[in-house]
Amino acid sequence: MTAGRTAPRRVPVEVSPPYDVLVGEGTLAHVAEHVPAQRVAILSDANVAPRYAAPVAAALRAAGREVETLVVPPGEASKSLTTYGDLLTRLAEARFPRDGAVLALGGGVVGDLAGFVAASYMRGVALYQAPTSLLAMVDASVGGKTGLDLPQGKNLVGAFWQPRAVLADVAALASLPPREFRQGTVELVKHGLLADPVLLDAFRAGWSQQLPAERLVDAVARSVAVKARVVAADEREAGPRAHLNLGHTLGHALETASAHRMPHGEAVTYGLVYAALLARRRGYADLTPFLLELFDWVVPAPLPLVGFEALYAHMTRDKKVAGGALRFVLLEDVGRPVLVDDLTPQELERAWNELLKVVA
Ligand SMILES: NC(=O)c1ccc[n+]([C@@H]2O[C@H](COP(=O)([O-])OP(=O)(O)OC[C@H]3O[C@@H](n4cnc5c(N)ncnc54)[C@H](O)[C@@H]3O)[C@@H](O)[C@H]2O)c1
Ligand SMILES: [Zn+2]
Incomplete structure (x- = not known):
């Protein structure tokens, strides 16, 4: 995790209450500025936590916060009632307070799961998203949909619960498996097709995980802006949000x-x-x-x-x-x-x- 060289790009999401998506390089080093709670529960998975949870926790502790880190196994199977129940139990055992904040540090699985934990623990606590996969940055972390799978189907349980802020650090993309980078690229290009031809140019001009950070930041911020506009126009998925399909x-x-x-x-x-x-x-x-x-x-x-x-x-x-x-x-x-x-x-x-x- 390197300190941000330039100020992150800010993409506002105009839902109520509004929040910002900050896209930058080294954004996670500044986590304490954006997550003001005294108690913070970092929720992550076993691929992401060993790389990024310790520096994030250290940055928060350096600002005088109390931090616990809860780690789930990687993969869709963690979006389950069992994992969800375990997490709630662990928060309750730790006497995690109503004014604490849940910080989702990971891909879309962690974001959806942590989001639903935040939406429901004590009838709702503050949620912050720190997406580490490209898919989570451009898609899953923005829009307020949280949820779990049931054996009967994906995303059958859930709630709308907007984050207070989203911190997307493109430096994290360096460790993302290439096949996962490709999954996220598809949603990024989809946003380009729906509303931003510049994203299609970015894709054609040699799109890769190894691009200089400023080009990744620009593309991620543009893609987020498309989703943010659609979501703000249609917070509860009644009309234009269908275009995302x-x-x-x-x-x-x-x-x-x-x-x-x-x-x-x-x-x-x-x-x-x-x-x-x-x-x-x-x-x-x-x-x-x-x-x-x-x-x-x-x-x-x-x-x-x-x-x-x-x-x-x-x-x-x-x-x-x-x-x-x-x-x-x-x-x-x-x-x-x-x-x-x-x-x-x-x-x-x-x-x-x-x-x-x-x-x-
Ligand atoms: N809430 C929404 O609006 C929304 C939208 C789209 C998708 N989703 C959900 O998102 C999930 C898919 O998200 P995903 O593709 O990020 O999957 P994921 O969370 O499983 O992440 C993909 C893999 O990459 C690993 N990973 C993530 N970041 C990493 C990093 N920086 N370095 C190394 N490894 C890393 C993860 O551990 C995992 O193995 C699905 O459950 C889907 O339903 C939600
Ligand atoms: Zn999709």
Whole structure:
């Protein structure tokens, strides 16, 4: 952890109450300035904690705070009722007070889990997000959705609980496994497609984990700004927030069909190419060349061996199906998402067959 060379970029999220996402290099060294609570519970996972929890705790203690660090096993399995119960029990045993703050230090798993702990412990304590994966920086840490999985499905339990601040330190990305960096890139590019063409230029200009920090900071801050604008316009997910599902209708179906062996970002990559094919058939701008560039960069896992029928069934069962009609987010062009609910099964199947050809 190096001290910040320049002031972090500040991206405001205009929900009530509003908060800032600070994106910088070395941001975590300044944690005490942004997390004012006297008692702080750092919640992290066993990949992230050994690298980053001690310096964060030291920075807080140097400012006179009392800190405990709670570490869960890495991976989606920690978003469980069991882990959640253990964490609440440990906080209660430590007599963690109502005016204490929970600091989520990790990827989206830690963010969702710690967020729900903060939302529910003593009916709610202050939450701070310190995302360490690219996906958590550009997506999971912003927007206030927290939650857990049940054996019956992902994210079935949860609450909206906004953080007081989000501290994204791009220095942490250096230790992120490359495949995880790719998952986050997909959401970053999705934000570019929805609302910021400069992000698409950043991707084309040799996007990599090894970029100089200022370029990572710029891209992460831009991507966060897109999500922040959508979330602020639609805090409880009634309208425009649906645009964030670009690429996710087929993506979720592929994740389900692969029994969650296909990573999320890779499934969404297929979904983005698919949405581009559907859009092209409707006479919208042809974004397939760009999305195939993304595809070649991500190198997603092979498609699960399922037919269109099975995927169609998964898609119509997805929770995003409103009133029975399958809703797709398509792009008329970069920056112009539209919700389309009149795609026929025939249209969807034709595009699926086309997808099989273009990714072969
Ligand atoms: N709340 C939301 O709005 C929202 C949005 C999108 C996704 N999510 C959730 O986020 C989760 C996925 O997030 P994720 O992709 O970050 O997964 P993750 O938290 O499992 O992190 C991915 C892997 O990278 C490791 N890791 C994280 N940061 C690291 C670092 N700096 N150095 C080394 N290793 C590091 C983690 O230990 C883990 O093994 C899912 O549970 C998903 O449901 C939530
Ligand atoms: Zn996603």
